[in-house]
Structure formats: C-alpha cells, structure tokens
Amino acid sequence: MSFPPAAAKTYDATPARRVAFLGLGVMGHPMAGHLARAGHAVTVYNRTAAKAAEWVAAYGGASAATPREAAAGADIVFACVGNDADLREVTLGAHGAFHGMAPGAVFVDHTTASADIARELDAAATARGLGFVDAPVSGGNLGALNGALTVMCGGAPEVFARIQPVAMAFAKAVTLLGPAGSGQLAKMVNQIAIAGLVQGLAEAIAFGEKAGLDMKAVLGVIGKGAAQSWQMDQRGPTMVEGRFDFGFAVDWMRKDLGLVLDEARRQGVRLPVTALVDQFYGDVQAQGGGRWDTSSLIQRLR
Structure with a gap:
C-alpha cells in the first residue's frame, strides 16, 4: 500500500526533540511525517518493515527493527x-518500547483502545520512571494528512505539558481531560455522538430520496440551519452519491463501539441507540462493506 504525503503545514516553533513513532498505518504514517517536517529527529518502527522503509524514503529520519530499538534515546x-x-506487545513485549526508554522519557499512545489498558500502561510506565499519556485522536485520515487532528489526552499535567507542543505538529488541538484513561473515555464519548448522528443523517437522506426530493439541494438548505454538522457537510453529498471508498472504515468503527459498549456495561450506563447502530454496522459488514466509510449506514435503507 502506498501512502500519500502529509500535507504542507505551518509549524509552531518548538525545540527539536528525539522522538520515535510506532505504527505507520493510514494515521501513523502522516502523523510521523508531520513530526519530521516540524524538525524533530524521528525514528520509526512498523511491523511490516517495508512501510518503515517507505516512510524513511519520504521523510528522512531512521527506522528500527523493534519498538525497543526505536525507543532507545527518544525523549518521546x-x-x-x-x-x-x-499496544501491550509494542510496550511490554519482549522487544517492547518500555524496555528501551530511558527514565524521564514519555510514551504517548494515539491508539483507540480501552481505558483499562491506558491505566495499566500508566502504572507500568510510572514503575519504570517513565511518563505516559493516552491520547486517542479524532479527525480521520484527512485530519492526519493535514496535521489537523483533535487529540484527547489523559495523564499527569506535568507530563502532558512536555508532549503537548510536540504533538501540535499533527494536530489543531491537544487537550488534557484528566488522569490516565480520560483520553480513551473522551474518545468513546466522541464515537457515541458520531454513531447516532450518522444513523440519523442516513435515515433523513433515505426518507428524502423516497419522497422524491433533490437531496443535495435539501442538504444545502438544511445545512445552513439547526441540522448542520460536520457529517452533513462532509458526508451528506457522498451518501447521496453512494460513494464510500474512503474515510473511517466500518470495521474500525465496530472495534471502537465494542470498546464503548464494554465500558458502558462496566459503568452501568444504558446506550440503546449506540447498541442498535453497532448492530446496523454489523449488517453493513455482512454486505461486504467492512472497509466502507461509516457513512455507508445508508446502504441498509436503500
């Protein structure tokens, strides 16, 4: 798979740091690219070494054969x-980053994962004299490419203060929301809100189509009123066109909603709409749409 380059961006003046980036998928590849373009010395690791070699060819820096080797000498x-x-494998595994990091270094996790793993790794990091921040992101691949992600963080304030200006290389906002695990919980809130919104938009468009309306024109009108949202602006027109070969995949959304529903059960919180939309995404997967964008919910209704 070939990755598009990170988009041009104006970077804040931040002292150069030695950093490592583990995981060069559709999000990590451009995020690490922005760090390199901002002037940081970047060493990358990816399970598939060819992706790491591709990244080095595009941005310079270096690659390492293991997370431990990539993390050696890194500030962040x-x-x-x-x-x-x-996440456990790249941190605590036999060749994990925690074994290579020097005391005082900080591990920042942008994976959308459970709040439990965030707390577990925070405790493990603290025992080793390391810092830890759970920092899941919102904004999708386009946000990563454009360096415009929203980053939701959990961790100690003094640790967060060290990583925030560096993470701004690939973000428009990096915000501390509480102790370890808070970033992951905030990402769950984000996914709950999106799931219900996309289903509502899908039903609205399907209804309008059945009624014989020009739905692009309708979206143009109601998008200037109280119904306006990012999903309507960015995904409404492509839903009308039936285009879903981009964006945040249904498979990934179901993984995220699984985390949400597990946490809700632990908290004793009822999420009836979220649980229903998760089932609807299962229907899309059964139609062969696991890699379609999440806006493909409308396919169930056509």
Whole structure:
C-alpha cells in the first residue's frame, strides 16, 4: 500500500526533540511525517518493515527493527497501533518500547483502545520512571494528512505539558481531560455522538430520496440551519452519491463501539441507540462493506 504525503503545514516553533513513532498505518504514517517536517529527529518502527522503509524514503529520519530499538534515546515515543493486544506487545513485549526508554522519557499512545489498558500502561510506565499519556485522536485520515487532528489526552499535567507542543505538529488541538484513561473515555464519548448522528443523517437522506426530493439541494438548505454538522457537510453529498471508498472504515468503527459498549456495561450506563447502530454496522459488514466509510449506514435503507 502506498501512502500519500502529509500535507504542507505551518509549524509552531518548538525545540527539536528525539522522538520515535510506532505504527505507520493510514494515521501513523502522516502523523510521523508531520513530526519530521516540524524538525524533530524521528525514528520509526512498523511491523511490516517495508512501510518503515517507505516512510524513511519520504521523510528522512531512521527506522528500527523493534519498538525497543526505536525507543532507545527518544525523549518521546508516539504510537498508533491496532488494539489493546498490539499496544501491550509494542510496550511490554519482549522487544517492547518500555524496555528501551530511558527514565524521564514519555510514551504517548494515539491508539483507540480501552481505558483499562491506558491505566495499566500508566502504572507500568510510572514503575519504570517513565511518563505516559493516552491520547486517542479524532479527525480521520484527512485530519492526519493535514496535521489537523483533535487529540484527547489523559495523564499527569506535568507530563502532558512536555508532549503537548510536540504533538501540535499533527494536530489543531491537544487537550488534557484528566488522569490516565480520560483520553480513551473522551474518545468513546466522541464515537457515541458520531454513531447516532450518522444513523440519523442516513435515515433523513433515505426518507428524502423516497419522497422524491433533490437531496443535495435539501442538504444545502438544511445545512445552513439547526441540522448542520460536520457529517452533513462532509458526508451528506457522498451518501447521496453512494460513494464510500474512503474515510473511517466500518470495521474500525465496530472495534471502537465494542470498546464503548464494554465500558458502558462496566459503568452501568444504558446506550440503546449506540447498541442498535453497532448492530446496523454489523449488517453493513455482512454486505461486504467492512472497509466502507461509516457513512455507508445508508446502504441498509436503500
């Protein structure tokens, strides 16, 4: 898979740091690219070494064969991997980053994962004299490419203060919301809000189509009123066109909603709409749409 380059961006004047970035998928690849363009010395690691070589060819820096080697000597280690198990492997595994980081270094996790793993890794980091920040992101691949992600953080204020200006290389906002785990919980709030919103937009468009309306014209009108949202502006027209080969994949959304529903059960919180939309995404997967954008919910209604 070939990755588009990170978009041009004006970077704040921040002292150069030695950093590592673990995980060069559709989010991590451009995020690490922005760090390099901002002047930081970046060493990357990816499970598929060819992706790391591609990144080095595009941005310079260096690659390492293991997370431990990538993290050696780094002031800050960023990661964006798949799930809790992947995160444990790149931190605590035999060749994990925690074994290579020097006391005082900080690990920043951008994976959308559970609040439990954030608290577990925070405790493990503290025992080793390391800092830890859980920092899931919102904004999708375009946000990563444009360096315009929203980053929701959990951790100690003094640790957050060290990483915030560096993370601004790929973000428009990096905000501390509480202790370890708070970033992951905030990302769950984000996904709950999006799930219900996309389903509502899908039903509105399907209804309008059945009624014979020009839905692009309708969206243009109601998008100037109380119904306006990012999803309506950015995904409404492509939903009308039936285009879903981009954006945040249904498979990823179901992973995130699984985390949400597990946490809700632990908290004793009822999320009836979220649980229903999760089932609807299962229907889209059954239609072969696991890699379609989340706006593909409308396909169930056509």
